Amino acid sequence: MSDAFDGEALVNPEVESEAEVAFEGALRPKSLAEFVGQRKVRGQLQLLLDAAAIQNRTPDHILLAGPPGLGKTTLAMIVAHESERPLRLTSGPAIQHAGDLAAVLSSLVPGEVLFIDEIHRMARSAEEMLYLAMEDFRIDIMVGKGAGATSIPLDLAPFTLVGATTRSGLLPNPLRDRFGFTAHLEFYETGELVRVLQRAAQLLGVPIGDEALGEIASRSRGTPRIANRLLRRVRDYALVDGGGATLEAVRAALDLYDVDELGLDRLDRAVMGIILERFDGGPVGLNTLAVSVGEEAETIEAVVEPFLVRIGLLSRTPRGRVATKAGWAHFGMPRNANALFGDDL
Numbered sequence: 001m002s003d004a005f006d007g008e009a010l011v012n013p014e015v016e017s018e019a020e021v022a023f024e025g026a027l028r029p030k031s032l033a034e035f036v037g038q039r040k041v042r043g044q045l046q047l048l049l050d051a052a053a054i055q056n057r058t059p060d061h062i063l064l065a066g067p068p069g070l071g072k073t074t075l076a077m078i079v080a081h082e083s084e085r086p087l088r089l090t091s092g093p094a095i096q097h098a099g100d101l102a103a104v105l106s107s108l109v110p111g112e113v114l115f116i117d118e119i120h121r122m123a124r125s126a127e128e129m130l131y132l133a134m135e136d137f138r139i140d141i142m143v144g145k146g147a148g149a150t151s152i153p154l155d156l157a158p159f160t161l162v163g164a165t166t167r168s169g170l171l172p173n174p175l176r177d178r179f180g181f182t183a184h185l186e187f188y189e190t191g192e193l194v195r196v197l198q199r200a201a202q203l204l205g206v207p208i209g210d211e212a213l214g215e216i217a218s219r220s221r222g223t224p225r226i227a228n229r230l231l232r233r234v235r236d237y238a239l240v241d242g243g244g245a246t247l248e249a250v251r252a253a254l255d256l257y258d259v260d261e262l263g264l265d266r267l268d269r270a271v272m273g274i275i276l277e278r279f280d281g282g283p284v285g286l287n288t289l290a291v292s293v294g295e296e297a298e299t300i301e302a303v304v305e306p307f308l309v310r311i312g313l314l315s316r317t318p319r320g321r322v323a324t325k326a327g328w329a330h331f332g333m334p335r336n337a338n339a340l341f342g343d344d345l
């Protein structure tokens, strides 16, 4: 049984190699028109950018929320590109002190788009500085300590903040409220991923038919980053095999990399394995799960669970995580007579 839970982390959208970063850069759509799917978000963003252009002002601050690999960084780049503004990229973990943020904010040029990835991981002290910066384009810099401390106000160039988060629930309300627009990115449908893949295959010069692309798409966890990554593996397989990127080649390549027909990877299988085998289907608390699979609770919550819930293998209940009937069935295990089912609760 445990063999079923082994395999490569090929479908973990959080893991990115250097080569992949370069590869992704080449595939990133540059305009909203080229950006596939997320129709509603695209329409809302277009309106926001058009209104700002008509009034000749910086677009409102934008929060992009959703699991990794769905296109948050790409959208931030598109916002800058479409509004013809420069872009500065940083991330929450790089801002560990208010001073780190002050350095970035005070060096922005007028109209610049500031992208803060993983904004929920920024230091608290910096968050408070950001409130004022977002609202009034001003920060107060504290000089000195104790009774002699004074604050020096510093005016900033107007800018547009684009924040990205996989955990919007972790953002304090005062920060969330200061974004003029929040976009919740959804997992992509298979047909949308086929369009992402058609574009990528063309850019990479990989001749491949729609049926083969459909097979890659359906094993990509609803995530463009994973779809593009699997396409690369299929390209390698076809190159070495010499038989072209056929449907059979796709199946053989993805089976070789242990990506099953639903796109589950090692971590997904480990999480389901613990719930099914060790806890009779659950309920299991998040921290217990995280310790059992040797992964951070945040990764389980932001990366693994949303997809398992979306495809109906797992249910989140107030008492913990519970395998659904489909969850038992997918792993070919007989349902335990005493088990609680996520879909029965």
Ligand SMILES: Nc1ncnc2c1ncn2[C@@H]1O[C@H](COP(=O)(O)OP(=O)(O)OP(=O)(O)O)[C@@H](O)[C@H]1O
Residues within 6 Å of the ligand: 013, 014, 023, 024, 025, 027, 028, 029, 034, 035, 036, 037, 067, 068, 069, 070, 071, 072, 073, 074, 075, 117, 164, 196, 224, 225, 228
């Ligand atoms: N809607 C889309 N259409 C075409 N390609 C896309 C789309 N969304 C994402 N991609 C591609 O998927 C890859 C990952 O996208 P991106 O880096 O923007 O994701 P992300 O949500 O910012 O992930 P993370 O939060 O992990 O940084 C990029 O190569 C990008 O080109």
